[in-house]
Amino acid sequence: MNREFYGNFTLGILGGGQLGRMLIQEAINLNIDSKVLDPDSNAPCKHLCNEFVNGSLNDFNAVVEFAKNVDVLTIEIEHVSVEALKKIQTTGVKVYPQPGVLEIIQDKGLQKEFYTKHNIPTASYTLINGSSEVNAHFKAGGIIQKLRKGGYDGKGVVLLKDDKDLNKAFDAPSVIEEKVDIEKEISVIVARNEAGEVKAFPIVELGYNSEANLVEYLISPAGVSKDFQQQAESIAKNVANSLGIVGILAVEMFITKSGKILVNEVAPRPHNSGHQSIEGNVTSQYEQHLRAILGLPLGSTEITLPSVMVNLLGEKGHEGEVVYEGLKECLAIDGVKVHLYGKKSTKPFRKMGHVTIIDKDIKSAMVKAEKVKNTLKVKSK
Amino acid sequence: MNREFYGNFTLGILGGGQLGRMLIQEAINLNIDSKVLDPDSNAPCKHLCNEFVNGSLNDFNAVVEFAKNVDVLTIEIEHVSVEALKKIQTTGVKVYPQPGVLEIIQDKGLQKEFYTKHNIPTASYTLINGSSEVNAHFKAGGIIQKLRKGGYDGKGVVLLKDDKDLNKAFDAPSVIEEKVDIEKEISVIVARNEAGEVKAFPIVELGYNSEANLVEYLISPAGVSKDFQQQAESIAKNVANSLGIVGILAVEMFITKSGKILVNEVAPRPHNSGHQSIEGNVTSQYEQHLRAILGLPLGSTEITLPSVMVNLLGEKGHEGEVVYEGLKECLAIDGVKVHLYGKKSTKPFRKMGHVTIIDKDIKSAMVKAEKVKNTLKVKSK
Numbered sequence: 078m079n080r081e082f083y084g085n086f087t088l089g090i091l092g093g094g095q096l097g098r099m100l101i102q103e104a105i106n107l108n109i110d111s112k113v114l115d116p117d118s119n120a121p122c123k124h125l126c127n128e129f130v131n132g133s134l135n136d137f138n139a140v141v142e143f144a145k146n147v148d149v150l151t152i153e154i155e156h157v158s159v160e161a162l163k164k165i166q167t168t169g170v171k172v173y174p175q176p177g178v179l180e181i182i183q184d185k186g187l188q189k190e191f192y193t194k195h196n197i198p199t200a201s202y203t204l205i206n207g208s209s210e211v212n213a214h215f216k217a218g219g220i221i222q223k224l225r226k227g228g229y230d231g232k233g234v235v236l237l238k239d240d241k242d243l244n245k246a247f248d249a250p251s252v253i254e255e256k257v258d259i260e261k262e263i264s265v266i267v268a269r270n271e272a273g274e275v276k277a278f279p280i281v282e283l284g285y286n287s288e289a290n291l292v293e294y295l296i297s298p299a300g301v302s303k304d305f306q307q308q309a310e311s312i313a314k315n316v317a318n319s320l321g322i323v324g325i326l327a328v329e330m331f332i333t334k335s336g337k338i339l340v341n342e343v344a345p346r347p348h349n350s351g352h353q354s355i356e357g358n359v360t361s362q363y364e365q366h367l368r369a370i371l372g373l374p375l376g377s378t379e380i381t382l383p384s385v386m387v388n389l390l391g392e393k394g395h396e397g398e399v400v401y402e403g404l405k406e407c408l409a410i411d412g413v414k415v416h417l418y419g420k421k422s423t424k425p426f427r428k429m430g431h432v433t434i435i436d437k438d439i440k441s442a443m444v445k446a447e448k449v450k451n452t453l454k455v456k457s458k
Numbered sequence: 459m460n461r462e463f464y465g466n467f468t469l470g471i472l473g474g475g476q477l478g479r480m481l482i483q484e485a486i487n488l489n490i491d492s493k494v495l496d497p498d499s500n501a502p503c504k505h506l507c508n509e510f511v512n513g514s515l516n517d518f519n520a521v522v523e524f525a526k527n528v529d530v531l532t533i534e535i536e537h538v539s540v541e542a543l544k545k546i547q548t549t550g551v552k553v554y555p556q557p558g559v560l561e562i563i564q565d566k567g568l569q570k571e572f573y574t575k576h577n578i579p580t581a582s583y584t585l586i587n588g589s590s591e592v593n594a595h596f597k598a599g600g601i602i603q604k605l606r607k608g609g610y611d612g613k614g615v616v617l618l619k620d621d622k623d624l625n626k627a628f629d630a631p632s633v634i635e636e637k638v639d640i641e642k643e644i645s646v647i648v649a650r651n652e653a654g655e656v657k658a659f660p661i662v663e664l665g666y667n668s669e670a671n672l673v674e675y676l677i678s679p680a681g682v683s684k685d686f687q688q689q690a691e692s693i694a695k696n697v698a699n700s701l702g703i704v705g706i707l708a709v710e711m712f713i714t715k716s717g718k719i720l721v722n723e724v725a726p727r728p729h730n731s732g733h734q735s736i737e738g739n740v741t742s743q744y745e746q747h748l749r750a751i752l753g754l755p756l757g758s759t760e761i762t763l764p765s766v767m768v769n770l771l772g773e774k775g776h777e778g779e780v781v782y783e784g785l786k787e788c789l790a791i792d793g794v795k796v797h798l799y800g801k802k803s804t805k806p807f808r809k810m811g812h813v814t815i816i817d818k819d820i821k822s823a824m825v826k827a828e829k830v831k832n833t834l835k836v837k838s839k
Contacts, residue, residue, distance in 0.1 A: 081781065083798055098486070105483055105506065108798035108811075125486065127505045359793055359816065374790035381816070382762055400462065409755035412740055417464055417489035430489075435740065435762070 082148075082371045083108040087127070089147030089170075091134050092154035093120030095418035095428065096347045099355070100153060101125045103363035109371075114143045121419040137161045144170055151324065151370055153346055155182055156229065173323040173370040174345040181320070182345050185252045186225040192340055195319040197312060199340045200254045200331075208248040212240060221254040222246055231426075258334040262341075263299050264350035265313035266362050268325045270369040275317055277310045278358060278365075278378040281350055283329075294446055295386045296439070297353045301332065308338050316343060325366040327351060349388065353433045356414050357384035383439035385446040389430035389455050391423035397457035399423040401430075407453045410445050412436045422457070429455045463529075463752045464489040468508070470528030470551075472515050473535035474501030476799035476809065477728045480736070481534060482506045484744035490752075495524045502800040518542045525551055532705065532751055534727055536563055537610065554704040554751040555726040562701070563726050566633045567606040573721055576700040578693060580721045581635045581712075589629040593621060602635040603627055612807075639715040643722075644680050645731035646694035647743050649706045651750040656698055658691045659739060659746075659759040662731055664710075675827055676767045677820070678734045682713065689719050697724060706747040708732060730769065734814045737795050738765035764820035766827040770811035770836050772804035778838035780804040782811075788834045791826050793817045803838070810836045 082088075088104060090097045093115030101111050101122060112128040113120070123129045132139035134154065140161035144150050149171045150162070162176035181187045192199040203214055204225070214220055215237070224233035224247050235245050236256065262283040269275045282299035301309075313328040320326070327348030329341040351362035360368075360376030368375050389401075399422060407413050417430040432449050436442035463469075469485060471478045474496030482492050482503060493509040494501070504510045513520035515535065521542035525531050530552045531543070543557035562568045573580040584595055585606070595601055596618070605614035605628050616626050617637065643664040650656045663680035682690075694709040701707070708729030710722040732743035741749075741757030749756050770782075780803060788794050798811040813830050817823035 083782070083800075084780065084802065102483055102486055105479070105800075106795070106797050108800045110505075124491075124508045125506060368789065373786060376789070376794075377792040379792070399465065401464070405754060408749065408757070411758040411760070413757075414487070416487050419486075419489045421465065 086110060087112050087147045088367075089114070089144055089150040090122070090126070091140065091143075091150070091152040091157045093117065093122035093126070093129065094153060095121050095416075095420075095430075096153035097122045098125060098418060099352075099361075099416070100151075100347060100363045100366065103361060104367060106364075107367060107371075109367070112143070112147055114140065119421055134158065137164070141165060144168075149173065149370055151346075151366070152179070154229075155179055155345055156227065159183065171370070174326075175321070175323065178320050178322045178345055182343060184225050185223050185228070185342065186250065188342060189252055191319070192316075195315065197316055197319070197340050198338060200257050202255075203253045204250070205253055206250050208243070208246040211237065211243060211246045211253065214253045215239060216255055218258075219256045221256055223252045223254065225250045225252060257331055257339060259331045260334045260336075261299070261301065261332045262329065263301065263305075263309060263332060263338075264295070264327055264329045264348070265309050266325060266327050266348060266351045266354070266365075267310075267313040267317045268362075268365045268369045268375055269317045269322050270375055271323055271372045274375050275314050276365070276375040276378050277313050278351065278354060278362065279380055280306055280309050281353065283350060293388055293390070294450070295350055295353060296443070297357050297384045297386075298380055298439075305332060305338065312338060312340060316340065320345075324369050325351075325362055349428075349431075352416070352431050353384040353386040354378075355416075356433050356435050357382055382435040382437060383442055384433050384435045385439070385442045386431055386433045387446050387449050387453075388428060389417075389432065389453060391425050391427040391429055391455045393425045395455070395457040396424045397422055399429060400456050400458050402454040402456055403452035407432065407449050410434070410448065412442070412445065413449060423455050427455075467491060468493050468528045469748075470495070470525055470531040471503070471507070472521065472524075472531070472533040472538045474498065474503035474507070474510065475534060476502050476797075476801075476811075477534035478503045479506060479799060480733075480742075480797070481532075481728060481744045481747065484742060485748060487745075488748060488752075490748070493524070493528055495521065500802055515539065518545070522546060525549075530554065530751055532727075532747070533560070535610075536560055536726055537608065540564065552751070555707075556702070556704065559701050559703045559726055563724060565606050566604050566609070566723065567631065569723060570633055572700070573697075576696065578697055578700070578721050579719060581638050583636075584634045585631070586634055587631050589624070589627040592618065592624060592627045592634065595634045596620060597636055600637045602637055604633045604635065606631045606633060638712055638720060640712045641715045641717075642680070642682065642713045643710070644682065644686075644690060644713060644719075645676070645708055645710045645729070646690050647706060647708050647729060647732045647735070647746075648691075648694040648698045649743075649746045649750045649756055650698045650703050651756055652704055652753045655756050656695050657746070657756040657759050658694050659732065659735060659743065660761055661687055661690050662734065664731060674769055674771070675831070676731055676734060677824070678738050678765045678767075679761055679820075686713060686719065693719060693721060697721065701726075705750050706732075706743055730809075730812075733797070733812050734765040734767040735759075736797075737814050737816050738763055763816040763818060764823055765814050765816045766820070766823045767812055767814045768827050768830050768834075769809060770798075770813065770834060772806050772808040772810055772836045774806045776836070776838040777805045778803055780810060781837050781839050783835040783837055784833035788813065788830050791815075791829065793823070793826065794830060804836050808836075 219238040
């Protein structure tokens with residue numbers, strides 16, 4: 078850094094959602110001022126940051142203007158104007174993760190080609206331009222179609238079992254992937270700083286809500302062998318090093334039924350699969366991201382206590398001003414750590430908060446997590 | 459609570475210093491809006507709260523006006539207008555801790571009388587009106603004179619060894635205490651909620667900077683026998699129950715060389731001797747205070763990892779815009795958690811931040827703490 082990060086120093090954050098919110102909560106500890114850009118005038122970060130700007134993350138001029146008085150610019154969502162980031166970099170502002178990294182990650186086609194080029198294991202794939210090309214690629218067991226651009230939070234991904242599903246196909250540039258027989262879904266969060274220091278968090282295991290295609294809970298540490306631990310960590314570090322990213326990178330992977338690890342996709346920012354690190358690891362993913370982008374040494378990623386994280390998703394059939402049912406009951410359970418994201422209104426499957434349960438015994442944590450999942454309901458008034 | 463604490467609910471906090479700041483950091487997790495009153499227009503809470511009001515905590519009208527649109531009012535410093543709090547209570551706003559509790563604690567004379575009345579062990583004492591009465595109370599080994607009102611952060615307390623020290627005596631209503639032969643200084647933080655549920659944190663051990671009369675580091679858990687643990691916890695709970703406090707209470711105690719536990723004084727708010735709970739206990743003192751005053755069940759106080767906390771005090775000879783020397787070196791040590799309070803300028807012994815070191819091995823944590831104490835220096839530019 079040319080100057081110290083505390084005092085007359087501003088971290089710009091593109092996006093003002095829950096990830097930015099938890100990043101700011103951590104930034105408070107290091108006395109880092111923050112400035113946030115978000116299209117939602119009621120974004121979760123609004124009252125926490127030192128300066129809030131309401132505007133589009135894809136508007137070149139808005140993003141360039143926003144960054145004029147920031148010292149380091151980062152993101153909490155990858156769908157931002159890369160052209161603007163490139164322009165901002167030329168003005169001497171540090172942009173982490175770098176625009177070139179975002180360019181690859183924003184496009185799932187480029188992401189896949191990047192994996193191939195760098196010998197990173199991933200499900201086999203084909204790139205297509207639209208739905209008319211889908212039919213030629215069907216395989217027994219079905220295929221996955223992913224939009225190359227713009228997918229988020231489970232949107233932009235569809236399973237096509239056979240040609241009867243053709244009407245569900247996206248008519249846009251996409252990746253067609255073979256459907257993999259998945260044994261477990263895992264994630265490794267890895268950080269890389271300016272000096273090239275790289276550290277990975279221990280693997281976590283993900284459980285999905287198949288209806289919403291969203292992570293419903295995660296388990297730390299994952300119940301996998303040491304061999305898988307080492308393989309997954311090494312793959313994640315390889316991705317971070319190959320990208321040359323500065324910042325944090327979530328690497329989502331599958332362990333297949335035949336015992337292979339495949340990279341599914343990556344996110345160049347704090348990630349849902351790292352929330353448990355706030356209470357369950359020596360350094361949280363948020364602190365680690367700050368350390369990485371501010372030129373500080375990376376922190377220990379060691380697990381302090383086993384943990385299970387449950388996402389609080391808006392209940393089906395509920396839309397409007399939010400009310401949390403069962404909160405008191407859950408707070409009475411030892412080790413329950415509640416994080417509400419400050420969103421005023423709920424809708425089905427909207428991420429409204431999360432709960433991390435820490436417990437010396439992972440089985441006990443899982444029992445408690447199940448209780449929380451069945452008790453704490455996100456409804457509308 | 460008559461209504462839920464999230465959404466259109468405001469927690470009022472009298473005082474906007476570091477304790478309020480860490481309280482707000484925790485309140486973010488429960489989506490609690492905060493409004494802060496502080497006489498310093500650059501108070502550490504200023505940019506974190508939803509609404510900041512600049513004004514005196516002892517100005518009856520300012521405090522009453524401040525509380526008009528808050529739902530629950532709390533404090534982060536006990537030197538506030540109790541008369542205003544009493545008035546506010548009559549308007550239906552919940553005030554925790556209660557004004558009656560503050561009234562006793564604000565006056566060290568009333569505090570001492572309260573201990574006597576409730577059979578709470580404390581050093582023997584006499585109340586005097588001014589320095590002319592000091593001479594009559596000298597004892598071999600010296601006496602401690604404490605101002606009944608207004609002392610804070612080590613100020614308002616003086617050791618008078620013999621009548622040569624008479625010129626140092628305060629000429630104001632004071633408590634004269636016998637000087638106790640101290641083996642260890644310890645603290646137990648205890649919380650009590652509206653329903654009368656009471657929980658104590660495990661004892662921590664304090665190490666003082668004798669020059670500034672400020673806590674320099676603390677060790678969790680304290681190195682004391684189980685018997686002392688139980689005694690100290692039972693005394694702390696007795697104080698909380700006798701006061702009938704709603705909120706958190708820090709009970710500072712001495713273990714004497716003859717093996718007795720004596721209550722030194724109490725603070726009805728989050729306290730310096732509980733900072734390590736942020737990373738070292740399942741529930742932090744800040745979360746516990748929120749749970750207590752919001753009518754929620756109290757959280758587990760169990761230790762997750764041993765920890766040592768080091769206060770970052772302004773260096774002698776340095777006054778003005780702050781600079782932290784050795785920060786990077788300290789951040790490179792595993793388990794170092796830095797908390798800077800966001801104060802723009804330093805002065806000798808000002809509390810500018812703290813560092814908690816968590817480590818599976820308490821001895822290793824202490825070695826790291828020593829390193830941090832010798833490396834991280836708070837200086838002026």
